[in-house]
Structure formats: structure tokens, C-alpha cells
Amino acid sequence: MSAPTLLAEQATTPEHPTPPRRRALTRHRMGNYLVHVPLLLAAVLFAFPFYWLVVMATSSTSEIFTSPPRLVPGTKFGENFAEVLSGSPFLFAFSNSVFVTVVGSLLQVFFAALGGFVFAKYRFPGRDKLFGLLVVTMALPTGVAIVPNFQIYANLGWLNTYWPLLVPGAASAFGIFWMRQAATASIPDELLEAARVDGAGFWRVFRHVGLPGLSSTIAAFTVFQVMWNWNEYLWPLLVLSDTDLYTLPLALQLLKGAYGSVDYSVVMAGTLVATLPLVVLFLIFRRTVMSHASAGAIKG
Amino acid sequence: MADAAVTSRTGARRGAPSTTPAPRRRRGGVLRHWREYLAIAPFYVLFLAFGLVPLLYAVQLSTISWDGLADPVFVGLDQFRRVLFGGEFGVALVNTVVIFFMGQVPVVIGALVAAVLLSRRGLRGAGVYQTLFFLPQVTSVVAIAVVFQSLFSQSYGIVNRLLSMVGIGPVPWLESAWGVKVVIALMIIWQTTGYFMVIFLAGLAAIDPALYEAATLDGAGGVQRFFHITLPMLRPTIIFVLVTGTISGFQLFTQPQVLLNGGTGPFDSGLTMMYLQVRYLGSSGSGTAVFPDLGYAAAIGWAIFVVLVVLAAVNAAVLRRNRRL
Known part of the structure; x- marks a missing residue:
């Protein structure tokens, strides 16, 4: 996505075909074939765990443990997954994960878009100081707050509920920061003025100017939040003890505990089904995510 | 505008x-802007309740000894003494540092190399490589641990079976102190390299191509161009990657916890600082064999905080001294 920007420079070549330059270009083209060697090697290494997941999830345990190892997918996925369903609260966990991910992401995206839009496009007393405070909070290490936060959730009666997964992170500094950047860069003030002249109030300006203007950033931020919510492990592990409330990562741990030493193919089948939705989501939104990933990186 | x-x-x-x-x-102006304040209020309310209050609470917690059930006992600075002289925290700190160097450092170098290769003009398939390298980022650590446990299992793992074909005996990856660290580092490398690669790609795209052109005309080779143009121009990106990589690397928890099934591995070799803290929290899912002490866990939290502050200071000092990288 960034490579094509360098292409423009080649267009000037025919006008001044100086010899050193041509030699350099030829060398460059040869180099382009050569760099495929390390890249392909790395690609195989990066793809292999995914491939192995598919192979194991579709084979029976005895098929995998042959020597030499069988490296092609099998046909036993149905049996393995049936075992996943009967041996763990997998369907519960899947719907729990969908619920937590959808509600959590909606809240995070809404508050981020609203807050970012207001910081970027409205002027009010104390705005810059408040925003500075928000930026400072992003640098605070979160690790020190685990014990007190856990105790606060306990005092609120939030253990064994989804509140700790939904409420504390609903309005993230990172999300507001990101949306403010996007709104500053991509929503012209003229649009807001026009909406106001038409008599649109605060809320309607946000809905009809803010949300459409931020749509691509909202798409990218949503994918990131879905990713983080779907895979969140620490807090579900700490606050959820009722297995019916388990999200997918916890259910996989449970499955691993129960079948890990008996039938690893079953664990793999569950893992595959838990992983697939995000892989598909990512492939669909690949371009949006990759072009916004450097902004998303701020999360760290 | x-x-x-x-x-x-x-x-x-x-x-x-x-x-x-x-x-x-x-x-009147402040009141007139109530909608704006209301729109940004959720962040400040939540930060107060779940970011600031916990910090104050953590101060109080670190002065008591409490299993979460019986009456808490005030112990003064004993918990901090236990952190400093109890031995456990030192082990966890060393483990964290070692895994950091085994995992995070190759991640940064690998991501930089991949980004430089992928940003070559006219490289075919660059988008496919990028997608493939980034894809592990969307998988959960639990899923990764499941797969890596299988890959590196001693008797049936595919890695050992492939190694045995070339005559290398079974390697006790998950049964030895160093093996556990290697597998954790590999999990980190596999999952996060693509993420940092994308950041480096964005940084590389911002470098003016004319710089490379001029250097090439002056006869600079690829290696020279890398060290005299790419690295200096990437400085802000590299600083960002180092800072975020350090913060996340030193708060490592999920990988060892999941890979070791809630245990700490042979000779506690997978016990990181964050993991130690969570173990003493003694909550439902952590499956610990230690006697929970919330006060001690809070003191460990402060120790991690101090380590991160020291690292930030060291980072800043090194960067100031080394302006040219």
C-alpha cells in the first residue's frame, strides 16, 4: 500500500538515460527477484502455524501422529467439532464473545467518534488543557492498576458479569485521539457551517457531518476494537468464573485443559472456529486496516 | 482552518x-457549551473511576496483607521489602528481561528488514506478503499457544519430528528452562512482527525517493543507502517502536500464562513480572498454587511501574546521547 508511492519516480527515466542509472535500475530489477527468496521463506514460516492448525483440526489424533508426519488436511473436522460442542460450553462462549465484542466495540467507537469530533471541531473553554490531559493518560502503564481495579469491580458487585469488560474501556483516550486527528484532517469547517445554517443542532451535525466524514477511520477503528475485544484474555480470566459466561479465549483454555492430553485435534477444531471470524473480517477490511495501522499502532 | x-x-x-x-x-459560555462537555465527559469520568482512583487505592493496598477474604492486616512497608528481598520478583524481572531480548529485539529487526524489502519499487506480490505477515496479529494468544504447544511438544510435536529426520534428538522445548523461553519468544515474534512491519512501511513511505536517487548517482550501494538514508530518516518511527515495544514487552503476561497452562514452567522460567502479580491476585481463573496476597500483588504492581519509569528514562537518555542512531 505504501510501495506504489515510490513508482512515480521511475517515469522520469527515459528522458535522461544516463548509464550508471540504467545499470542501477537493471540491478534493482534483479534484486527484486532475489528478495523473494527471504520473503518466501518468511512467508512459509508465518503461514505454517495457520496451515498446521487446519491440518490438525481436520484430522484425527491417530492420523497426525504417523511417521513421517502427514502434512495435508484430513476429513475429520466434523467429528472433531462435534466433540468440541459436546465437551465444552463452546456455543455459549461463541455467542458470549459476539455479545461482548459487538456491545464493547459499539460503545468504544461511538464515544471515540463523538469525543474526537468535538475536540477537533468545537471550541470551548479548557478544551486544549482537557485534551492534553487525555494525551498524558495514554502514557500511564496500566499494569499497576490491576489489583485495585479488580478490588473495585469486586466492591461494585461486578465479578462474574460483563461490566468490567464493557464499561471501563468504553471511552478510550487512544480512540478519541485517533478520531480527533481524522476529523481535523478530513472534515472541512464549511460543511459544519452549512449544516448549522440549515438549522441542524449539535446532535444532527454529528450524525450528518461527523459520522460520514469519519467513516473510513470508524471502519478501521472498529476492526481494531473487534480484534482486541474478541481476543481479550486478562480481564475475562480474572473476573469470570462461571463457565457459562466464558468468552472464547477462556473456553479454548478450558477445552485445552480437558482435551489437551487426550485429543489435541478437538482443541484445534475449536481453535480454528474461534480464529476464523477474525481472519475473514481482516481479509475483507484488509486495505482499510493496513492503511490505518500506523495510526492504530499508537495503542502499543 | x-x-x-x-x-x-x-x-x-x-x-x-x-x-x-x-x-x-x-x-455563560461554559454553560452554553454543555453539549460539548457532555460529549467528552465519559472519558474523564471513566478515567477518574478506573484509572486515577485505582492508583490511590493501590497505595493503600500495598501497605496491607490480605487474601481477599479475611480481615486485612496493616504491614507497613513489609510488602515492598518482600518484593525487594523475597527473591521471586528478581527471578521474574530477569525472566522478563531475557524474554524481552529473545523476542522483542528480533521482532524490531525482522520487521524493519521485511519493511525495507517490501517497499522496493516494483516488487510483485508485496500486498500478499504484507497481509500474510500481519495476519497473526488478528489471532488470539490462546489460539497461538494451542498451536505452538502442538508444534513444540516433545514426543509428537512436528518440530521435533522434523528435527529427528535430520538426526537431531528430541529437544525438550516445553520441559526445559531455556526451551520455554525460546517458545514464548517465538510466539511473540510470530504474532507481532507484522504489526511493527506495517508501522515501518508507513515510515518508509514518507522518505523522499529523491534522497535515494541522489545517493545512487553518487555510487552508494544498497547497504550504504540503508545506513545513511533509511535508518536516520526512520528515526521517529524507530523511537516509537522501541518505546511501545518496551512497554508491552515488560508487561508480558498472556503468552507464558497460556503456554504453561497456568503454571510457571521448569525452574519458573516462564514467570514474568505481570504474571507474578496476577498469581498473587489469586482470583478464580488464574489457577495458582500460591497463597493469594492482594497487598503483595499491589506492591509488585508498583515495582513494575518503577521498572517501566526507569526504562523510559534510560530510553530517553540513550536517544539523547545517540542522536544519529
């Missing part, structure tokens, strides 16, 4: 666009 203000509805009705309220109307 970005700063041109938009007044709220009342202002708009009077047809007075883009003007800030006069100073004498300031009090």
Missing part, C-alpha cells in the same frame, strides 16, 4: 458563526 470554531445551536440561530464569546460572557 482546523481551528475555526463552530458555535453551538443558540449561536447559530442568532447567525453569529465562528466567533468566540467575548470575555465578559465567559460564565
